Amino acid sequence: MRIGERLKVAVAALGLKTPEFAALVGIPKRTIEDYLACKRDPGGENLAKICTQSRVSAAWLLTGEGDVLRGADATEKDGATRQDIPAALAGQQRRVDALLRLLADLDQESREAVLVDCFARATTAQQLADLRAAVSELAARKTA
Numbered sequence: 516m517r518i519g520e521r522l523k524v525a526v527a528a529l530g531l532k533t534p535e536f537a538a539l540v541g542i543p544k545r546t547i548e549d550y551l552a553c554k555r556d557p558g559g560e561n562l563a564k565i566c567t568q569s570r571v572s573a574a575w576l577l578t579g580e581g582d583v584l585r586g587a588d589a590t591e592k593d594g595a596t597r598q599d600i601p602a603a604l605a606g607q608q609r610r611v612d613a614l615l616r617l618l619a620d621l622d623q624e625s626r627e628a629v630l631v632d633c634f635a636r637a638t639t640a641q642q643l644a645d646l647r648a649a650v651s652e653l654a655a656r657k658t659a
Contacts, residue, residue, distance in 0.1 A: 516579055517553050517556070518550070518553075518556045518557065518576060518577070519550045519551055519552065519553035519554075519556065520553065521575065521576055521579060521583075522547075522550050522551060522557075522565070522571075522576065523551045524583060525569075525571040525575075525576065525583050525584070526551070528583045528584055529569060529570065529571070529584070533547055533548060533551065536569070539568055539569055540561075540564045540565050540568040540569055541564055541568060542557075542561055542564055542565070546561070562576070562577070562646070563643070563646060566642050566645070566646050567639045567642045567643060567646075570584040570585045570638075571583070571584060571585070572584060572585045572645060573642065573645045573646035573648075573649045573650075574645055574648065574649040574652070577649045577650075577653060578649065578652070578653070585638075585641070585642060585645065618630070
C-alpha cells in the first residue's frame, strides 16, 4: 500500500472529508487530493504537518506498521488519578503540583486555554518523536 492509500485510510479513520483534513493540517486541499490520488507523495515538511497536526501515526503512514491513529482521546485519559502519573514524571512532582495549584487559581476559560495548549504541545512532541523514530527505522532498513 502506498503512502497516499494509507493517508486515505487515515483521513477516513479521523472521520474527516478532504477539505476538513487539509484545513486541519495546514496543507492546500489540492495537494492533499494529489496525495490521496497517489499522484505524488508528501515530502518531509508535509509529512511532519500531517502527523503533528492530526493523530495520524507517522510510523503507520510511512511503513504501514502499527496503529493508524496515535494515542487515545483525552476523554479516555480523564479518569486518571495522581497514582497513575508515570514514573517518568516522578522527578517532576513538585512542578506538577505547582501547575495544579496555578490552574486551580485561574478562571474556567483561562484554565481551559492553558490545558488545551499543554495538551497540544505534549501531543506534538510525542508525534515528532514518533516521526523521528520512524525515519530512523526506515534509514536503518535502507542501510541493512
